[in-house]
Amino acid sequence: MEKKGCYHCGNEITTFNRIVFDEKEFCCNGCKTVYEIFSENDLSCYYDMQQAPGATPEEANGKYDFLDKSEIINKLLEFDEGPTSIVSLYIPHIHCSSCIWILENLNRLNQGVYRVLVNFPEKKATITFNKEKTSLKEIVLLLNKIGYEPYISLKNYDDKPQQVDRSLIYKIGIAFFAFGNVMMLSFPEYFNIDDIWMRQYKDFFRWLILIISLPVFFYSASPYYIAAWKGIRSKNYTIDIPMALGIIVMFIRSAVDIIFDLGPGFFDSMTMLVFFMLLGKLFQQRTYNFLSFERDYKSYFPIAITKLVEGNKEEPIQIYDVVKGDRLLIRNQELLPVDSILISESTFIDYSFVTGEAVPVEKKSGDKLFAGGKQVGDIIEVEVINSVSQSYLTQLWSNDVFQKRVDMKYKTITDTISHFFTPVLLTISILGFIGWSFVSINAAFNVFTAILIVACPCALALTAPFTLGNAIRILGRSSFYLKNVTVVEQMAKVDTIVFDKTGTITTNAKSIIQYEGEELTSEEQSDIRNIIRGSNHPLSRKLYGFLQARIVAKPNTFEEIPGQGLVGTMNNRSYFIGSQELVGIPHDKIINETAVHIKIDGEYKGKFVFANHYRLGVKELFEQLDKKHYKFAILSGDNDGELEALKALLPPSTALVFNQKPEQKLEYVKELQETGANVMMVGDGLNDAGALAQSNVGVSISENVNVFTPASDAILDARKFAYLEKFMDYSKKSVKIIKLSYILALTYNVIGISVCLLNKMSPLVAAIIMPVSTISIISFVTILTNYFAKRILK
Amino acid sequence: MSVIYFLISISVVVAGIFLYLFIKSVKSGQFDDAYTPSVRMLFDDEIKSDVKKSSSKNKTNHLVNENQRENQI
Numbered sequence: 001m002e003k004k005g006c007y008h009c010g011n012e013i014t015t016f017n018r019i020v021f022d023e024k025e026f027c028c029n030g031c032k033t034v035y036e037i038f039s040e041n042d043l044s045c046y047y048d049m050q051q052a053p054g055a056t057p058e059e060a061n062g063k064y065d066f067l068d069k070s071e072i073i074n075k076l077l078e079f080d081e082g083p084t085s086i087v088s089l090y091i092p093h094i095h096c097s098s099c100i101w102i103l104e105n106l107n108r109l110n111q112g113v114y115r116v117l118v119n120f121p122e123k124k125a126t127i128t129f130n131k132e133k134t135s136l137k138e139i140v141l142l143l144n145k146i147g148y149e150p151y152i153s154l155k156n157y158d159d160k161p162q163q164v165d166r167s168l169i170y171k172i173g174i175a176f177f178a179f180g181n182v183m184m185l186s187f188p189e190y191f192n193i194d195d196i197w198m199r200q201y202k203d204f205f206r207w208l209i210l211i212i213s214l215p216v217f218f219y220s221a222s223p224y225y226i227a228a229w230k231g232i233r234s235k236n237y238t239i240d241i242p243m244a245l246g247i248i249v250m251f252i253r254s255a256v257d258i259i260f261d262l263g264p265g266f267f268d269s270m271t272m273l274v275f276f277m278l279l280g281k282l283f284q285q286r287t288y289n290f291l292s293f294e295r296d297y298k299s300y301f302p303i304a305i306t307k308l309v310e311g312n313k314e315e316p317i318q319i320y321d322v323v324k325g326d327r328l329l330i331r332n333q334e335l336l337p338v339d340s341i342l343i344s345e346s347t348f349i350d351y352s353f354v355t356g357e358a359v360p361v362e363k364k365s366g367d368k369l370f371a372g373g374k375q376v377g378d379i380i381e382v383e384v385i386n387s388v389s390q391s392y393l394t395q396l397w398s399n400d401v402f403q404k405r406v407d408m409k410y411k412t413i414t415d416t417i418s419h420f421f422t423p424v425l426l427t428i429s430i431l432g433f434i435g436w437s438f439v440s441i442n443a444a445f446n447v448f449t450a451i452l453i454v455a456c457p458c459a460l461a462l463t464a465p466f467t468l469g470n471a472i473r474i475l476g477r478s479s480f481y482l483k484n485v486t487v488v489e490q491m492a493k494v495d496t497i498v499f500d501k502t503g504t505i506t507t508n509a510k511s512i513i514q515y516e517g518e519e520l521t522s523e524e525q526s527d528i529r530n531i532i533r534g535s536n537h538p539l540s541r542k543l544y545g546f547l548q549a550r551i552v553a554k555p556n557t558f559e560e561i562p563g564q565g566l567v568g569t570m571n572n573r574s575y576f577i578g579s580q581e582l583v584g585i586p587h588d589k590i591i592n593e594t595a596v597h598i599k600i601d602g603e604y605k606g607k608f609v610f611a612n613h614y615r616l617g618v619k620e621l622f623e624q625l626d627k628k629h630y631k632f633a634i635l636s637g638d639n640d641g642e643l644e645a646l647k648a649l650l651p652p653s654t655a656l657v658f659n660q661k662p663e664q665k666l667e668y669v670k671e672l673q674e675t676g677a678n679v680m681m682v683g684d685g686l687n688d689a690g691a692l693a694q695s696n697v698g699v700s701i702s703e704n705v706n707v708f709t710p711a712s713d714a715i716l717d718a719r720k721f722a723y724l725e726k727f728m729d730y731s732k733k734s735v736k737i738i739k740l741s742y743i744l745a746l747t748y749n750v751i752g753i754s755v756c757l758l759n760k761m762s763p764l765v766a767a768i769i770m771p772v773s774t775i776s777i778i779s780f781v782t783i784l785t786n787y788f789a790k791r792i793l794k
Numbered sequence: 795m796s797v798i799y800f801l802i803s804i805s806v807v808v809a810g811i812f813l814y815l816f817i818k819s820v821k822s823g824q825f826d827d828a829y830t831p832s833v834r835m836l837f838d839d840e841i842k843s844d845v846k847k848s849s850s851k852n853k854t855n856h857l858v859n860e861n862q863r864e865n866q867i
Binding site for chain 1 (some may be wrong): 805806812813825829833834836
């Protein structure tokens with residue numbers, strides 16, 4: 001049987017969900033509806049640009065009612081005057097050119113929309129619309145209907161649009177301008193040492209160079225003075241100190257040279273140096289616009305919730321306005337933003353994100369529900385007992401231990417080097433000064449300043465930014481997003497890896513269910529669905545959601561045999577649904593396969609196979625890491641029900657710890673660190689947030705990197721989980737590259753300083769040695785990082 | 795030869811104008827999103843061509859698909 005994906009979203013089509021429309025196959029009604037909308041409006045080009053570009057639309061039913069409230073709308077709108085309004089919506093599904101095209105043609109689906117502008121890297125759509133012809137709610141509902149659901153969270157409500165800091169670009173622009181012009185104006189100086197023409201014009205050239213260099217010295221290079229000053233105050237010999245010193249000495253000596261007509265000065269080298277250094281800064285400043293590493297509960301919470309007012313009328317209310325005693329309505333898959341008491345009869349709450357428990361917990365009327373749980377089931381009614389700011393989740397987040405990391409500073413590899421480099425450099429230059437002062441005091445000053453100028457560790461300081469900047473770019477292409485360049489260095493030092501269980505080595509996503517065996521008729525499917533309806537077993541609930549029969553009826557008889565499955569009769573046929581023992585077929589051991597077997601009227605039909613509970617490649621990953629002598633631990637907020645399965649899966653040295661509260665996880669990591677270990681924590685949920693912050697490298701793993709991850713140092717796309725070992729390996733190689741190129745950079749420095757000590761340094765030599773060292777270092781690290789990326793990551 | 799004062803002044807001023815334009819365009823946010831415009835310029839008349847969609851057209855579109863996907867990588 002040829003497997004074909006849904007024409008709209010590309011999901012697999014099985015006998016259970018096939019819908020044929022317009023000679024195309026769809027996986028569900030939602031996808032079909034989107035296709036209908038597009039083809040009716042001549043927008044079916046959507047499917048030509050990219051195959052199966054769409055997403056299955058979710059049911060909105062009442063989810064966006066809060067967009068009727070003007071105070072909430074006003075907070076979301078960026079611009080609002082007269083009939084024209086502008087709103088920026090974050091749409092996680094934006095991923096291809098089709099998405100840009102369809103969104104920018106949104107005005108064909110809604111006449112009130114003037115214009116849509118998509119920002120692809122940020123996954124944002126800026127929509128300009130006519131308030132009188134349409135409303136924000138209508139637009140959001142339309143987006144939702146075509147599968148582009150915007151993500152609106154409490155964060156949107158609080159956030160002011162922040163100013164983008166572009167000063168680095170200005171500084172680079174000015175430095176480049178000055179560098180180019182100064183170089184040009186220095187050319188005569190390089191070649192005509194002393195002739196009549198030169199004598200006539202040299203003052204003009206020199207003074208022009210001096211003037212052009214002023215903004216570079218005072219504006220473009222200013223970050224280095226600030227950093228150096230901070231370094232001196234905290235007695236940290238950072239690389240910025242010799243750099244700032246080099247720039248200042250270069251400027252003063254050159255200015256003196258020009259003013260007193262002593263020589264041409266080093267302004268060409270200075271401007272070039274500042275330009276390259278700033279370029280390095282830009283290069284390591286790799287930001288992922290669509291990701292955030294500092295998310296807090298606000299981006300997890302909804303912006304509003306449904307409140308029941310007198311007469312059971314539903315009314316959307318802003319989260320911050322919820323007070324004790326309010327009655328709230330929570331729909332299926334909605335998040336509980338506040339601690340509350342259940343009023344409805346019963347429900348299931350999924351706390352996997354907050355506590356790490358894998359299975360939704362059943363709650364009965366009168367039970368206390370904690371904030372942060374997701375409601376799974378029919379609509380429920382709850383009574384609020386704490387406002388948002390006092391609820392469990394918010395409290396957990398503002399807990400001090402979870403915030404501690406801010407002032408923790410790691411010593412980078414560059415800092416370590418400069419710790420030796422700075423004192424040695426100063427000693428050499430002073431010795432040079434003393435030595436030459438016996439000859440002539442003028443020569444002594446020349447030597448002293450020349451050493452500081454040439455030794456200015458340009459190449460040294462550029463090595464790490466370029467290597468690591470390139471490394472995070474390469475890792476980002478493999479869907480492993482690092483917060484900044486220091487994370488690469490930290491990763492290379494890791495020797496102990498701590499994993500969370502739920503959601504990290506197991507998957508959170510809805511299990512993919514496959515059916516193997518004789519095909520079931522739709523009556524049989526419907527019967528099975530009705531029999532398992534009464535069961536609360538997690539597998540039953542998953543299977544119930546998977547089968548799509550419509551008719552709801554009560555089975556004639558129905559019995560649940562704990563640990564085995566369900567036995568029931570319906571429409572005069574007997575059904576056995578459950579384990580291999582129950583249906584009476586030989587027990588063959590397939591590790592790590594969860595299946596529900598079906599027997600109808602004494603005849604074995606087949607089985608529903610639930611996709612691997614553990615992530616793909618977990619076993620191999622651990623084996624590889626074990627070979628490299630990493631230590632592991634599994635910390636789980638869940639009970640020890642899976643102890644045996646995990647033992648079979650993981651290397652014997654793995655420590656398995658269960659029933660861990662968020663604070664305990666943090667303590668565990670801390671204890672490991674106190675024994676001298678460099679810990680990497682891999683987690684996914686709020687319950688890991690503390691441990692992620694405490695660890696040396698906190699990696700949060702996410703099925704959908706766009707939507708939500710706790711604060712961390714790195715975000716790993718769940719599909720690349722098995723690559724973790726390769727990423728670790730790559731980070732180690734990157735640090736090795738840095739060390740190699742330090743040798744190269746120091747060689748240049750030694751040559752430069754030797755020339756200076758002989759008092760042979762001229763502006764021309766400086767203008768040659770500096771770019772040669774810089775460019776050779778940059779090409780060296782770029783080539784090597786790409787070479788290793790090719791070898792390791794593919 | 796004193797024309798050199800004049801010429802060099804002009805060259806610096808011209809360069810200065812470019813610097814000013816660069817800073818101005820950065821300030822206006824022109825370089826914030828470098829990707830979307832590159833895709834946007836590729837679609838223009840798609841809606842019209844939709845009417846006479848035929849199977850042969852689909853095939854050429856597939857080729858376009860491949861190209862675009864490569865471009866994205």
